[in-house]
Amino acid sequence: MSGAESEYTASVVGGSGFTGGELLRLLYQHPEFDVVQATSRSKERKTVGHVHPNLREMDLRFTSPEDLESVDVLFAATPHGVSMERIDEFEAAADTVVDLSADFRLDTEAQYDEWYDGHVRPEYLEKAEYALPEINRENLSGASLIASGGCNATATILGLKPMFDAGILEGDEQVVVDVKVGSSEGGAGGGDASSHPERSGIVRPYAPIGHRHEAEIEQFLGLSVSFTVHAVDMVRGASATCHVFPNSPVSKGDLWKAYRGSYADEPFVRTVAGGGGVYRYPEPKSVAGTNMAEVGFELDPSNRRVVVFSAIDNMMKGSAGQAVHAANVALGVEETAGLEFAGLHPVGSP
Amino acid sequence: MSGAESEYTASVVGGSGFTGGELLRLLYQHPEFDVVQATSRSKERKTVGHVHPNLREMDLRFTSPEDLESVDVLFAATPHGVSMERIDEFEAAADTVVDLSADFRLDTEAQYDEWYDGHVRPEYLEKAEYALPEINRENLSGASLIASGGCNATATILGLKPMFDAGILEGDEQVVVDVKVGSSEGGAGGGDASSHPERSGIVRPYAPIGHRHEAEIEQFLGLSVSFTVHAVDMVRGASATCHVFPNSPVSKGDLWKAYRGSYADEPFVRTVAGGGGVYRYPEPKSVAGTNMAEVGFELDPSNRRVVVFSAIDNMMKGSAGQAVHAANVALGVEETAGLEFAGLHPVGSP
Amino acid sequence: MSGAESEYTASVVGGSGFTGGELLRLLYQHPEFDVVQATSRSKERKTVGHVHPNLREMDLRFTSPEDLESVDVLFAATPHGVSMERIDEFEAAADTVVDLSADFRLDTEAQYDEWYDGHVRPEYLEKAEYALPEINRENLSGASLIASGGCNATATILGLKPMFDAGILEGDEQVVVDVKVGSSEGGAGGGDASSHPERSGIVRPYAPIGHRHEAEIEQFLGLSVSFTVHAVDMVRGASATCHVFPNSPVSKGDLWKAYRGSYADEPFVRTVAGGGGVYRYPEPKSVAGTNMAEVGFELDPSNRRVVVFSAIDNMMKGSAGQAVHAANVALGVEETAGLEFAGLHPVGSP
Amino acid sequence: MSGAESEYTASVVGGSGFTGGELLRLLYQHPEFDVVQATSRSKERKTVGHVHPNLREMDLRFTSPEDLESVDVLFAATPHGVSMERIDEFEAAADTVVDLSADFRLDTEAQYDEWYDGHVRPEYLEKAEYALPEINRENLSGASLIASGGCNATATILGLKPMFDAGILEGDEQVVVDVKVGSSEGGAGGGDASSHPERSGIVRPYAPIGHRHEAEIEQFLGLSVSFTVHAVDMVRGASATCHVFPNSPVSKGDLWKAYRGSYADEPFVRTVAGGGGVYRYPEPKSVAGTNMAEVGFELDPSNRRVVVFSAIDNMMKGSAGQAVHAANVALGVEETAGLEFAGLHPVGSP
Structure with a gap:
């Protein structure tokens, strides 16, 4: 934690x-x-702890976003559209830029448009x-521009990927993805x-159709998924339930073979599928505050449906944690460095 | 409210x-x-208000379930399996029996088994x-034995019925129903x-497959639906999101024509589909404490999917309210009698 | 509910x-x-149900606040300061004005200042x-201008009043009032x-000192009380815990004699003090959505402290319910008319 | 984290x-x-992750509590009364015993009785x-039997201690302590x-009088404090508001001088008193999941009252974190080792 021992400088x-x-x-x-360096136009000159009370011990004040210091890694956590405007400045300031907005997630201009x-x-x-x-x-190693994925896309992709890896899904199947997200997804505004x-205790259709994260899933x-997002009463967390109808x-x-095959060696994905006790399937609570994703499944014999569950902390595996993980890979640092927190039990609406 | 003016005697x-x-x-x-009369084995001789603090003004004590008084209407709110054992006693005690368990919801022994x-x-x-x-x-009028429906089945049936009424659905379509329920569904135990x-802040796969309410929907x-139930952080409420793929x-x-056609004259169903403001689609919060169901829909042009939303208070439209509504119909009382409460705004996790 | 039968016209x-x-x-x-009539500058021409989803069946649209219709009773639910500016208009429009702001709660200009x-x-x-x-x-009967009390003041006054009525308190005692309130107290903004x-799961010192409702309590x-208000995670509700040190x-x-003496005949106050079960003392949940206040007490033998608990729904007994109750009294209508809702059990964070 | 590098063996x-x-x-x-070793009678042979879903990666199964392995440090997290029965076994198994129950917190048999x-x-x-x-x-260094304090006592003691250190309080003052706690305080049963x-959305007088933690505060x-505990809707957290009336x-x-004097060098206490932003005073949310205590104060000029706020995570600083901190001190390990987690923002009801 002490800067004296750190290998790389970073800014946010x-x-x-x-x-x-x-x-x-x-x-x-x-x-x-x-x-x-940490920048903030609205909180310039305030301490980091003024805004984020868990970081009161951090000896740092927000600076204007205009004057960027030279660093090894710059993380951009700005609203969609800002990074593409400022990408030259970002690249001038840092060898590695990690962008958390949607600006660089898609591959082509046509997709973006x-x-x-x-x-x-x-x-x-x-x-x-x-x-x-x-x-x-494999592509992250040494990358100079990294686009952190969308939280709902991340949950869905991680949930379904093993079925593609194992050939159970081929891409032409009917897949319904019903997502439940917490209020932090809406941002600080x-x-x-x-x-x-108005937001307490809800089950609110937040994006009944047309959620932009579909684009990442398709990419x-x-x-092509049938995608619907509901807001529910939690602060952190995204849970994707994928109703999948394989052709065979x-x-x-x-399924166990597929999920083990894809994730046995992954430090930040674990498979939770049945068994006893209270926590039998993936739940956002179980990974709150951590970079872990939980994936799992159940098989509906009545109609050959596979129900896939995927749970992440949208702020971590779905955003900041994924970004730091990618930066670790890009710079050749231990992959799990800084991301070891195991989470809490019990925990309320994390 | 005063017994002196009431037409019928009732027991619970x-x-x-x-x-x-x-x-x-x-x-x-x-x-x-x-x-x-209100019976309770575990709370015999306690006042109703001892258990239900909102009813402290009610001058009634729980009695043993063994000695049933003669009443016009008996409501049975006992665990599954009790009513079928005691049906002779219930019928001897009351002209009209309304059962809230699953004992009499299905039509045939084969379905039940x-x-x-x-x-x-x-x-x-x-x-x-x-x-x-x-x-x-039409069949409830004068009925002597009434089976109150399952809450998740009620939400789903009300959500999808207009599409059948209008011929949009025929019964052979792929329909995924993703339900979110509150903790009161688990009962007092x-x-x-x-x-x-353990229950706070969750999105927990509660019945990934095989939920028994599927039987009522099919009946x-x-x-035949692909049905999955999640527990979320609210006390009251059931929200069913139906992902429907019509053949044409x-x-x-x-859709508007179908929903208006089915529900324009229904006192306890309203259609909420888009528009502005915070509450654009059905939400359990909007009907908490009431006998109202909200249904609504959105059309996904990308894949001809219709997303149907249905929200009820599982304790009311999904159980006790439905039971009283049915008793009103059975006895020829004004349908909305005793069920007029409009609900609250704002309200948290009702 | 039908206008045809109503005796009085009203506006909000x-x-x-x-x-x-x-x-x-x-x-x-x-x-x-x-x-x-219901006025709203920001929602002019929107339906009432657009903002308050529980009132979608109400056939009324917000009008500009400029043109007030003549009514029997006008309820003003505007921010502090508006009613004193518009009092002439309000009095011109209605025989009875009920103001829910703080503008007319205090008796003298010196107190107000x-x-x-x-x-x-x-x-x-x-x-x-x-x-x-x-x-x-006694003073409300026939009153033409009525000031609805502050929610925290209401809870505190109702909690302590019996001890004054019975001479247990005289006014020079040390009294600490520690209040917990829900998020609806902050209003819609x-x-x-x-x-x-930011607001979920908190115990936040909201008004450590100097809360204005102290003025009403003193009046x-x-x-003179030592008054501190905390925000906690509920939407509706105000709970005042008064730590009282009587001189004798x-x-x-x-205590029982005092509370029964003051409230035995009150339709909207009940005393809850000990006994068994889950709900042994006043709780906001028990009265959520209702006009009821719960008051209760416990005696600390170690230091002659009396702990008084008082719980209300801040939106009801602490505001709109109190206003309607007062209007009922002012116009000679049945006191409990329109305020009979008994509340819900179980209920989450109402 | 790897056992290979660890200096000491431990059991729970x-x-x-x-x-x-x-x-x-x-x-x-x-x-x-x-x-x-981790023991559990009810979960014997289950993995740790079966019960605590955040610890699924931990390769350990619960064993019977009968057969204790020899370790350097044994932590006892058993119900009150167990440790005093088994203290000989515990001491035979470990050089250092840290007990988290109330069995050894008080100094004398008279106090205990x-x-x-x-x-x-x-x-x-x-x-x-x-x-x-x-x-x-100073007494913890090298201690062989350590009693972890009660959570509510810990919050109160940390809040008030600086005023004693600085001579502002002497012990004969009137002090009202109004505590708000989360549901984890009730334990897993x-x-x-x-x-x-029943527990959602409450402000429930949980221990109106006579809470046992008063004994530790007095010791x-x-x-001698006037102590009342309320249960509120959060899972983790204890917040003590102390209404203090100094003699002078x-x-x-x-106050600033007193709090800085006591805590400037403490790694796990920080003073938060006023300032701007959302988080102006101590809040349990700000320290959820961490071993940090927040203390702060406000001065009520009207009656010379000091309002002291103290917030901890009852599971951490109020229990397990305090225990590990004490073990660190006892064994001469870096005080903050294993306790560095900074907490989360935003976080719901942690």
Whole structure:
């Protein structure tokens, strides 16, 4: 944690938002990174701990986002659209840029235009590497521009990937993905809908159709999904339930083999499928505050449906944790460095 | 509310459970019913208000379930299996019996055996009328044995029925139903999994496959669904999201016509589909404490999917409210009597 | 509920806020009032149900606050300071004005200036009657200007009043009042602090010192209290714990006698003090959605402390319910009319 | 984390409870301890991860509590009364015993008998060292029997101690302590009152008077407090609000000096008193999952009251974290080892 021992300097652009705060926490306690700058226009000159009360011991004040210090790694936790505008500045300031927005997640301008508005620097789309090591580890090593994935896309991709790896899914199947997310996904701003009285205790259709994370799923799995996102009463967490109808019959043994095959050696994915006790399937609570993803499944004999469950902390594996993990891989640091926190039990609505 | 003006006497067998408490509340404030007995083995001789703090003004003590008084209507809110054992006693005590368990919901012994254990009085399966007026109003009038539906089945049936009424669905389609329920569905008992520390903030696959309410859906809609239930952090409420793939293309206009056609005259179903503001689709919060169901839909142009949302208070429209509604119909009382409460805004996790 | 049968016309100025919504709900289901106007500058021309989803069946649209219709009773649910500016308009529009802000709660300009900013129409301070019938019933009858009390003041006054009535307290004692409130107290606006991620799961010192409701407590009890308010994770509810140190020893029998003496005939206060079961003392949950106040006490033999608990729904007994109750008394309507809802069990964070 | 590098072996007796789980988490990720045994009668032979889902990667199964392995440090997380029965076994198994129950917190048999039932091994009361380093660091070094403090006592003692250190309080003052706690304080068992439907959204007088933690406060501060505990809707956390009436006037400067004087060098206490932003005072959320205590204050000029706020995670600083901290001190390990986790922002009801 002490800067004296750290190998790399790091900065966070957009440090007063929720994902910015998580980045700062992870970097503050990371053995190989030393945070030298955190920017925030609205909180300039305030301490990091003024905004993020868990970081009161951190001796750092937000600076203007205009003057970027030279660092080894720059993490951008700004709203969609900012990074593509400032990419030249970011690259001038750092050898490695990790962007947490949607600006560089997709591969082509055509894809981007289909799901977002016009891209001002489309030439960077191909250059950027997607941050999820489980599907892109080999390309992350030495990467200079990394795009951290969308939280709901991350949960879905991790849940379904083993079925593609094992040939159980081929891409033309009917797949319904029903996602439940916490309020931190809305970011630190939020309007009426995210005020506590209106947001508490809800099961609210948040994106009934047309959620942009579908684009990432299609890009990486080659699968067009029926995707619906609900907001529920938790702060952290994203849970994707994928209702999958394989073309050929599949057994539980096939599924176990597929998931073990894909994830046995992954430090941040574990398979939880049945067994006894209270926690039989993936749950966001079980991984809250950690970089772990839980994936699992159940087989519905009545109609050959496979129900796949995937749970992550949207702020961690779905955002800041994934970004730090990718930076570790990019710089050749121990993959799990700074990401070892095991999570809590019991924990409420983390 | 005063017994002096009430037309009918009523009793609640199993009054100390959650649905028993809701029945007592509804009957206590019902203009046409006068509660003369509430039974509870575990709380015998305690006041109703000792268990249900909202009913401290109610001047009634629980009695043994053995000695049933003669009443016009007996509501049984006992665990599954009790009513079939005691049906002779219930019928001897009351002209109209409304059972809130699963004992008489299905039509045939074969159906029952498929989803539950052996029925000891299968001859009553055909006799009993399903309590949901929206699909069975004509048969409820004058019925002597009424079976209140399952909460998740009720939400699903109400959500999908208009598409069958309008011929948009025919019964052979792929339909995925992803349900989110509150903790009151587990009843007053509950084990480790329903303790506050373990149950707070969860998105927990509660019945990934094989939920028994599928049987009711199949019975009334002629549709075999892919059904998965999640427990989320609320106390009251059931929300069913139905991902429907009609055989033929459908427009938003077709959907509006279908839902208006089925529900324009229903006092306890309203259609909420889009529009502005915070509450654009059905939400359990919006109907908490009421007998209202909200249904709505969205059309996914990308793959001809219709996403149907249905939200109820599982304790009300999904149980005690439905039971009182059915009793109103059965006895020829004003349908909405005792069920007028409009609900609250804002409300947390009702 | 039908306007045809109602005796009085009513309007709500400021109908899109939380207390405005509660007023509309109560008046909509009130047998003697017929709502003819609800105003809202920000939601002009929207339906009431657009903002308050529980009121979708109500056939009314918000109008501009400029043009007030003539009614029998006008309820003002506007921010502090508005009513004193518009009091002439309000009085021109209605025979009876019930104001839910703090503008007319205090008796003198000196008091007002001590706790708030300068009053523009101080001559109305003496004229206005405080809305709490339990301490001011005789003056409410026929009153033309009524000031609904502050929620935390209401809870505290109702909790302590019996000890003054019985002479157990005299006004010079040390009394610490530690209040816990829900998020609806902050109103529909709210800033960062009331966003769901920041507001969930908190025990937050919200007003450590200097809360303005102290002024009302001092006015009505003649008691200067040590007052601290905490925000906790619920939407509705205010719970006041009063730590009282009487000058002379007191017994449990004395306390029971005092509380029964003050409240035996009150329709909206009940005493809950010990006994068995889960709900042994006052709790906001037990009265959520209702106009009931629960008060209770425990005696600490170790230091002659009396611990008094008082729980209300801040939106109801602490605001809109109290206002309607007072209007009932003012107009000679049945006191409990429109306020009979018994509340729910179980209920989450109502 | 790897056993190979650890200096000491450790065991947890009673590892399937909530505090047992926290101990296992802390020890699993502790650089100097290697967990070689976790016992649980009810979960014998189950993996640790079966009960504590955050610890699925931990390769350990619960064993019978009968056969204790020899270790350097044994942590006992058993219900009150067990450790005094088994103290000989514990001492035979380990050089250092850290007990998390109330069995050895008090100094004398007389004190114990006043607050608990008869002690079977009173000779150990004097021998045991209280685990809170902030008040007992010098005696913990090399201690062989350590008693981890009660969570509510810990919060209160840490909040008030600086005022005693600085001579602002002397022990004869009136002090009201109003505590708010989460549901994890009730432990993994729990009855009806702790089921999710009954426990959600509450402000419940949990121990209106006579809470046993008063004994520890009196023992360490020489102060008899008026103590009341409320249960509120969070899982982790204890917040103590102390209403203090010093004999002599005090200024904010005096208070800052006192708190800085006591805690400037403490790694696990920070002072939070005013300032701007959302988090101006101590909050349990800000320290959830960490071993940090937040203390702060506000001065009420109207009546010379000092309001002191103190917030901890009851499972950490109030139990397992305090125990590990004390063990670190006892064995001469770096004080903060294994306790560095900074906590999360935002976080719901942790």
